[in-house]
Amino acid sequence: MILEELHDLFLEHPKVCTDTRKITQDCLFFALKGPNFNGNKFADQALEKGASYAIIDEESFKTSERYIVVENVLETLQQLATFHRNHCNAKVVALTGSNGKTTTKELINQVLSAKYETIATQGNLNNHIGVPLTLLSISESTEIAIVEMGANHQGEIAFLGQLAQPDFGYITNFGKAHLEGFGGVEGVIKGKSELYKDLIERDKSIFLNADDPIQLEKLGGHIKKYGFSQDDPQYYNIKLLSSHPFVVFEFEGIQVNTRLVGEYNFPNCCAAVTIGKYFNVEPETIKTSIENYIPQNNRSQLMKQNGFQIVLDAYNANPTSMEAALKNFSKTDLEHKSCILGDMFELGEDAAKEHQYIADLARELGFNDVLLVGENFFETDSKFQKFREFEALQDFLTSRPPKKGGLLIKGSRGMALERVLEVL
Template identity: 65%
Template sequence: MKTAQLHNIFLEFPEICTDTRKIKEDSIFFALKGDNFNGNKYASAALENGAAYAIIDEKEYVESDRHILVDDVLKALQELASFHRNHCRAKVIGLTGSNGKTTTKELINAVLSKKYRTIATKGNLNNHIGVPLTLLSIKEDTEIAIVEMGANHQKEIEFLCSLAQPDFGYITNFGKAHIEGFGSEEGVIKGKSELYEFLIKNDKHIFMNADDPIQLQKLGGYIKKYGFSTNQKEFYKIAFSGANPFVKVIVEDNSIESQLVGSYNFTNCAAAILMGKYFNVPLEKIKEAIEGYSPSNNRSQIITRNGRQIILDAYNANPTSMKAALENFSQMEGNHKIAFLGDMFELGSITPTEHQNIADLATTLKFDEVVLVGENFNRVETNLKKYSSFDELKNFLNNNQLHSESLILIKGSRGMALERILDTI
């Protein structure tokens, strides 16, 4: 079936499902494949549970005219998404970077939705499947779509740009993330910059942090760039005015106080403010959006448990974000500071060095207590407490009472699931 024909069906049944456990009435089921599953086997079950059509790529599973056979289900999903993106009138903002993508995306959406009909990537569905699903959520009346793009190897952002065709773009930063796939920090910069390359090649608009020397160097001669800066006159001025614990900024003599912990969230707020100004959202509405946004999903959250104040930042971690979190934690006021740090993943050959660096940094910052968790941290040379697994940490917590008025930082990669500490303390 041609993509245009499939798109006509999609316009009649605009709900997409890829999981038979979450089938919605009159949806289209795409029978994707993975290392351990074959969606074709569940196509009939999807139809029985209410799907209007099932898109499959193995002929033996065709049982009715509601089974639509294509050469490759994933490719069909991606091509449909690209076709739909070009069918709709919405402007697309592409967003990538090593740290802060999802928070920045949520802030941008909060600001722009004050004036426009927007859609944005749900959660962190930002890969070769998530981006198509986001594009397919664009409605006829959507004015702006904010599309988050993740990557862990070269050419991935380039491919996602070919699907999303962004009109605008922003890179949060370049850090030590996914080194295993990118090969080096230079590889990270090259991979993330594929967004810039697409936008420049197609004469599109770029938002930038003009205080980031890498961005400034790469975009110095490009005309269609719009930046924020704390001190450069040629860019929109947004001043940082503290983060103890919540980030505060000054814009046009107006103070804006977010609900985000950590000075590292300043640039995330600034990017959303810059885009709000570009799209003519009134400043009072921008302030309302930034101050009203409350983080969730273990990202820069402040939680109180039994008199203890906890900074829960356990959604993900890499050396850059870990260093920023520790330095910010060191500047916060607290009677008894405890940092729980979990392993950082996907670092490849630099894994031992970077875990040692973080342990050394944590030692110099002189917190009251630092607890390292995971096999990688367990191998470092340090006098800090360290446990090879969460179960070992749990045993320690069950047998040792933490200070009753502690200020606690919890930071680690998603696979460590350190938010489980909350159930113990």
């Protein structure tokens, strides 16, 4: 079946599924393969559960005309997504970066959806499978699509850009994330900047944090850009008023009281304001939209529990975001401050150095109590209580919980430190 025919079929059945546990009636099932599974083996199950057609790449599994055999299911899914993106009239705003991607994407969507018909990446489905699924969620009525792009190695952002072909792009920042795959910080800068390179080559527009010298250097002066924090007609002046405990800022004389913890969330808000203003969303609407956004999914969530005022930031961590979280927490007006910090993943040969840096920083900032958990933190030269495994931390907390007061919980997703809440 040629791509145009498959797209016609998709328009008749505009729902795509790659997981038989999430089959919806009349969807198209794409039988993806992975290191430990073969989706072709589940195609019959998908049809039984209500899928209209199953796209497979092994002829032996075809038993009826409801099976569509292609050369490679993943590549077909990606090609279909790009074909559909070009078929629709929606403008595509793409964003990437080391930290804050998902929060920024949610804020941008919150602002733009107040005026436009929008779709946005669900959760963090931002890879070579998630981006195509996002593009395929664009409908004829969609006016703006906000597409998050994640990467852990060179060339990945360039590839995702080829799929999405964005009209606008934004990079949150360049930080010490996925150092193992990118080959160090310079590799991160090069890899993330692939988004800008693509936009420049296609004469598209970039939204820019003008306080970031790296981004200014990468842009030069030959691209349409819109940003914040500079006295220039194409930038919007946005002022941070406070960040304790929540970010409060001002633009055009309007004060915005967010429910986002930490100064590190201020640039995320600035991006939402800047992009909202570019798309002519009314300033008061921007204010209301941002104020109504409540972070979820363990991302900088402020909560109170059993005498603790907790900053739960357990969705992910890298040295840049860990440093920002610690410095911000140290500035909070709390009498007793404790931290539970979990390992940061994908740092490669820099792991030992970066974990030692964070342990030293925690000591310098003078917190009352610090507990470190994970293989890397356990190996640091530190006088803090250290635990190689979460179960050891759990036992310790059960018998010796921290003193009531402020508590920062932060670690990489694989550490699942939200489990601390159950212990406390």
